[in-house]
Amino acid sequence: MALAAILSAFRQLVLDGIELPPTQDERVALYSKKFQGLSPEEIEDLSKMDPARLKVYTSSVFMAEGGILSTAFPLTLAILRRSWPGSMGPFSPAEVAQRVHQVSPWRGIHSQSLGLSLRDFIEQQLAPLCKSEPELLEVVGFEQAALEIRKALNESVAPQSTEIFNQISNMKVQELLNCVAYVPTLLRCCLLHYDIEALRQHFLKTGELSAIALRRHALIGARPFDYGVFWSEVPESVASLMMAHRGESSVSLTLSELAEGYLQGASHQSEEEAFNSFLLFVQELVKIGALTIMLPSNESSTMPDRISV
Amino acid sequence: MKKNFNLPILGAGAGLRHEHFDQILKTTPDFKWFEVISDDFMDFGGYSRDRLMQISERYQLISHGVCLAIGSTDPLDREYLRRLKKFCIDIGSPWTSDHLCFTKVDHTNMLDLMPLPFNKETVEHVVERVKIVQQELELPFLLENVTRYVTVSDREMSEGEFISEIVTRADCGLLLDITNVYLNSQFHGYDAQHFISSLPLERVGQIHLAGWVPTDDGSIIDSHDGPVQPEVWELFKKTIELTGPTSVLVEWDNLLPSVDRLLAETVMADQVIMQHAGFGEGR
16 A cells, blocks of 8 residues: 555655755655565655655654653653763753654553653663663663653542541441442553652652662552552562452452551561551552552442542 | 434533542532543542542533544454443443544554544445444444554545445434644644534534643644644634534643633633524523
8 A cells, every 4th residue: 555655655754863864865765675565656746755755754753752751751851861871962842752762662652652662762772771770770660650640640539538547547447448449440550779759759849850769668559549659668578468459359358458568577466556557558458549448338438439539 | 313413512611631520519610511532431440430420410511532433444342432431321321422532553552642644445344333223322422533653554545535434324413623634634634624524414413622732843733731822713613603502621631720811712612602603591
């Protein structure tokens, strides 16, 4: 199909960084070599296109993609800016986008899939940089997870407000532990070796990158009923448990199972202290939208509608 | 066919942007309707989506897409169409539209509205795809003419013939972007009014107006970052005399103005409709 070949040639002229000769004759010669599936008439048509006008598309595409990357991956881009290899020319988000395209073209229509391309680019093209900025791959993974949480579809089981705390604090221990909890599909887990949240907080406040501390820990992120993306540090055993129970199609998770995971390896002086600690932990998970507790006595809260605010 | 592709006439509305959500919900300004970029919302939840649904309870929303890629030779994404249909139902959009262009090929997202070659093969290809789109969506569907900085091919037909043949044979509506016509007339040296007169104007279900700010070197691109320019207002007046009253949308997507400034642009558009197309309803 000639149309497919023409559109493909147009894509290459706009996105692939081909140096376009100034005269039409030179372009005919170049395109004849490069696009061998096209007829002489099609080659002539394409060669009539002014390279300067084609560059309007090139700039528009990579400026826009660079803008998306800057918005969704601010920390990653700040690290890239700090350590951008001189061999890749001056740093700019548009330049990053163009480089990303050369390694891993954007396959989807959402920023999440552009993020995956960014990660591919970093892994494949910036190995030396990853040695001097060893946190970089964790940062891009963390920002990708945050993006996926922020953009995720609403789920049929809504996050709860803190009003639920009054209800659960009046429950007997066994009653509470028997409760089933919903873990949203949008929940993400990051197993980290660096304190990326501290780096992010500092960057948000100052616009500067701070030194990063080594710290192995697990974060889970979710979206509470009043929006935003929030993270909480959890034991790795809990992170695995919750990831395994995400979404409606999974086997139900009871608070008793969660307590077992939470208390694994922890030392508490008494059962009461352990329970109180667990209760605070559950409240934190509810607060960040990582857990919705199904209260057996209240039908409306067993499968609540989305809370409108 | 009656005028306006048999679509309701909503008067002048504006493009809805995230940055204006809170003020619109708080002050409920006197907009007649809003156009929503379907691709910004249909696959997402959270704050923006919930705010959008609240706005849909107070205003008529019309869906407009940028990612359908009707001219692409990649397979038409039926799953995308199913999600788009659901989105239109969710927001109560009586029709939807997208651009006569391609935005992906070789499974690569090109992000911008890329021009198609004006030839018979492309016409056949797009007509078949529009028919599928209309079957899947079960909603009136409009194609928008795009700004193009280059001509990929016009040896078989002109742009006007290309657009006319596609919308007529596919039996879809036309979203006539007056700014795009004006800019193309400047880029490619043709008479904008003559171009518009050559189109099947009974299929124009909606009109777009947008502005631009010239770049530092004085050149212009379709940047949607300023008020509608006088040349475009003039062309709009002449067009609305031909089409009669039509739903008109002011697009202002970058360097966003205040809600009041945006509203003022739609008031101006409404005044043009009333003065030049006998639109009887005042605000």
